[in-house]
Amino acid sequence: MPTPPPHDGPRVPPHSSSPNAAPGPAGRAPDGSLTVRAFQELIRARYYATDAARGTPGTFMWLIEEVGELATALQDNAPGKTPTAAQRANLEEEFADVLAWLATLANVNGVDLERALGKYTRSGGPEGVKD
Numbered sequence: 820m821p822t823p824p825p826h827d828g829p830r831v832p833p834h835s836s837s838p839n840a841a842p843g844p845a846g847r848a849p850d851g852s853l854t855v856r857a858f859q860e861l862i863r864a865r866y867y868a869t870d871a872a873r874g875t876p877g878t879f880m881w882l883i884e885e886v887g888e889l890a891t892a893l894q895d896n897a898p899g900k901t902p903t904a905a906q907r908a909n910l911e912e913e914f915a916d917v918l919a920w921l922a923t924l925a926n927v928n929g930v931d932l933e934r935a936l937g938k939y940t941r942s943g944g945p946e947g948v949k950d
Contacts, residue, residue, distance in 0.1 A: 882920040
């Protein structure tokens with residue numbers, strides 16, 4: 820499958836100010852927390868040229884590799900086990916890696932994750948659970 824051409828410029832809109840408070844340093848909220856949009860922009864600023872050249876198929880493969888590493892880390896930290904401090908730290912790292920690769924995939928495909936996540940935060944959003 821051919822690699823799609825890179826986008827000409829950012830499709831993820833620049834960080835916009837909250838109606839209640841201006842963002843803090845590096846897109847952080849006033850309390851210091853990192854917004855989804857700021858994280859996605861950080862990933863884009865650091866890696867977009869390489870990511871765009873790799874394209875969707877290659878980026879998706881890296882995401883799935885990280886999901887596999889997360890699965891292993893979850894198994895190492897499963898109920899009934901006594902994980903080491905290193906295994907616990909690895910679990911956190913793998914969660915972060917999966918989020919970073921998901922943000923990368925969204926960037927390559929011009930998807931604003933914060934806007935997309937709105938479906939879960941708006942009134943009348945998805946309800947129910949999966950068994």
